[in-house]
Amino acid sequence: MFDFSIVTNWVHSTLTSVMPEGWAVFIECVVIAVWIITLYALLAIALIYMERKVCGFFQCRLGPNRVGKWGCFQVFADVLKMLTKEIFNPKNADQFLYNLAPFLVIIASFLTFSCLPINKGASILDFNVGVFFLLAASSIGVLGILLAGWGSNNKYSLIGAMRSGAQIVSYELSAGLSIMTAVVLTGTMSFSGIIEYQADGWLIFKGHIPAIIAFLTYLVAGNAECNRGPFDLPEAESELTAGYHTEYSGMHFGFFYLAEYLNMFIIAAVAATIFLGGWMPLHIGGLDGFNAVMDFIPGFVWYFAKAFFVVFLLMWIKWTFPRLRIDQLLSFEWKYLMPLCMANLLLMTLMVVFGLHF
Amino acid sequence: MEITIQTVVFLFLALFITLTSVLTVTTQRIVRSATYLLFTLFATAGIYFLLGYTFLGSVQMIVYAGGIMVLYVFSILLTSGRSDNVERIKNSRMFAVLAAVLGGAAILLFIYSKYQFLQVGDNKVTEVTIQSLGTNLMSSNKYGYLLPFEAISVFLLACIVGGIVIAQKEEDKK
Numbered sequence: 001m002f003d004f005s006i007v008t009n010w011v012h013s014t015l016t017s018v019m020p021e022g023w024a025v026f027i028e029c030v031v032i033a034v035w036i037i038t039l040y041a042l043l044a045i046a047l048i049y050m051e052r053k054v055c056g057f058f059q060c061r062l063g064p065n066r067v068g069k070w071g072c073f074q075v076f077a078d079v080l081k082m083l084t085k086e087i088f089n090p091k092n093a094d095q096f097l098y099n100l101a102p103f104l105v106i107i108a109s110f111l112t113f114s115c116l117p118i119n120k121g122a123s124i125l126d127f128n129v130g131v132f133f134l135l136a137a138s139s140i141g142v143l144g145i146l147l148a149g150w151g152s153n154n155k156y157s158l159i160g161a162m163r164s165g166a167q168i169v170s171y172e173l174s175a176g177l178s179i180m181t182a183v184v185l186t187g188t189m190s191f192s193g194i195i196e197y198q199a200d201g202w203l204i205f206k207g208h209i210p211a212i213i214a215f216l217t218y219l220v221a222g223n224a225e226c227n228r229g230p231f232d233l234p235e236a237e238s239e240l241t242a243g244y245h246t247e248y249s250g251m252h253f254g255f256f257y258l259a260e261y262l263n264m265f266i267i268a269a270v271a272a273t274i275f276l277g278g279w280m281p282l283h284i285g286g287l288d289g290f291n292a293v294m295d296f297i298p299g300f301v302w303y304f305a306k307a308f309f310v311v312f313l314l315m316w317i318k319w320t321f322p323r324l325r326i327d328q329l330l331s332f333e334w335k336y337l338m339p340l341c342m343a344n345l346l347l348m349t350l351m352v353v354f355g356l357h358f
Numbered sequence: 359m360e361i362t363i364q365t366v367v368f369l370f371l372a373l374f375i376t377l378t379s380v381l382t383v384t385t386q387r388i389v390r391s392a393t394y395l396l397f398t399l400f401a402t403a404g405i406y407f408l409l410g411y412t413f414l415g416s417v418q419m420i421v422y423a424g425g426i427m428v429l430y431v432f433s434i435l436l437t438s439g440r441s442d443n444v445e446r447i448k449n450s451r452m453f454a455v456l457a458a459v460l461g462g463a464a465i466l467l468f469i470y471s472k473y474q475f476l477q478v479g480d481n482k483v484t485e486v487t488i489q490s491l492g493t494n495l496m497s498s499n500k501y502g503y504l505l506p507f508e509a510i511s512v513f514l515l516a517c518i519v520g521g522i523v524i525a526q527k528e529e530d531k532k
Contacts, residue, residue, distance in 0.1 A: 094387065097389060127412040128413070129416050136417075139423065142428055143396065143423065146432070165431075189488045
């Protein structure tokens with residue numbers, strides 16, 4: 001496996017040889033920030049194009065096909081349109097909160113995004129408590145949504161924001177508990193540690209029954225947390241026009257839109273990292289030749305392949321199931337999903353104690 | 359004193375905390391006040407991260423920013439109308455506030471001048487491992503936190519039971 005930390009160490013030593021360490025760290029931070037923003041934007045464009053095409057095929061349509069071959073420049077055209085649109089402020093609204101809300105949502109998304117390890121040695125934030133930090137950072141976004149609903153001075157926005165708040169706060173518990181199930185098995189909370197643990201088999205195989213249940217509950221809870229799929233009632237078009245981002249236009253709306261897609265990618269990438277091994281290639285114990293061949297495929301290819309596979313699963317769910325009602329949504333979480341997650345956590349703990357995993 | 363990147367970040371965070379704390383209490387609208395309080399809590403989490411206490415920083419973010427602030431904003435949205443602004447403070451109360459502030463500042467300055475700050479040998483930031491945190495939280499030896507942990511559990515249970523009792527609709531009341 002190619003270790004990306006060779007590159008970062010070389011850059012760091014070269015920079016420190018010509019300037020004091022503080023400046024070197026500062027320059028590295030700026031470079032990393034630019035890199036995160038670029039990757040974020042590129043991924044968003046890829047995801048929006050993918051969503052349109054997948055949605056089109058699920059509904060027996062062609063999807064975008066006019067701008068460029070297979071419509072592949074459609075999203076670029078949309079981005080240009082969005083950038084040139086006027087940003088207006090609704091009357092009698094709290095301007096400060098109205099303008100702040102999209103930034104809170106996008107900052108939460110950036111913070112979560114920077115926790116993801118893309119390749120061996122290429123993780124931007126790798127704390128001891130990485131998984132916990134990820135949950136903490138993703139919980140900021142709900143405040144942005146609540147403030148957007150409040151700041152818009154619009155009853156549809158407010159109802160959408162309240163629904164979204166209730167939904168995200170409840171489903172965060174299930175998402176956290178399913179991740180905890182994986183943490184119990186791996187015994188570490190840092191992403192690099194979790195991936196190292198999966199060197200001889202992905203967690204979904206090593207943890208078998210509880211790991212599969214945790215993977216599925218995490219996907220459901222994650223899907224609800226990014227307001228997508230059958231759980232998109234905060235922006236239910238038929239009832240609330242567009243929910244909490246009704247009053248937003250131009251790039252402010254663009255931030256919500258970007259954050260929605262990237263949050264879906266983050267959910268998929270976290271599921272891929274924790275349950276499907278992240279950048280770790282498919283290794284089967286005993287087959288050394290097979291493992292050696294698999295090692296030739298670079299880590300980031302594995303990573304993005306797995307993440308986009310899970311993204312496809314999420315889109316499949318979104319375009320297959322109809323939207324739930326808010327009471328169904330909340331009773332599903334509190335009466336079924338969360339007890340299931342707790343029982344599953346207990347099952348995993350028992351399995352680890354008695355050594356029943358691979 | 360040599361200016362390192364840590365000092366710059368610390369000064370920035372400290373200024374930010376001061377500014378947002380003042381704004382929290384001086385702003386006229388209650389939702390804005392909650393937002394400034396959120397920024398204060400974030401910057402505090404930033405100081406924890408600067409010190410290498412990543413666990414404490416994450417807890418600060420998930421509990422205060424993700425939990426308590428959402429609760430505040432939610433209850434503000436549910437209870438208050440749009441024109442529900444803070445009332446003006448009367449002049450007589452203003453005097454009491456001023457006295458409290460000056461008294462607090464005096465106590466703080468006194469403690470600050472008397473207290474012997476420990477000189478840390480190197481500014482190397484070390485992360486505490488999650489394993490040691492977990493064992494200390496659940497152990498009853500010298501650095502163990504089992505008793506406060508259990509006390510808080512009982513306290514939270516009492517809160518939950520109380521919440522249910524208050525929220526429960528009274529059935530068949532004759």
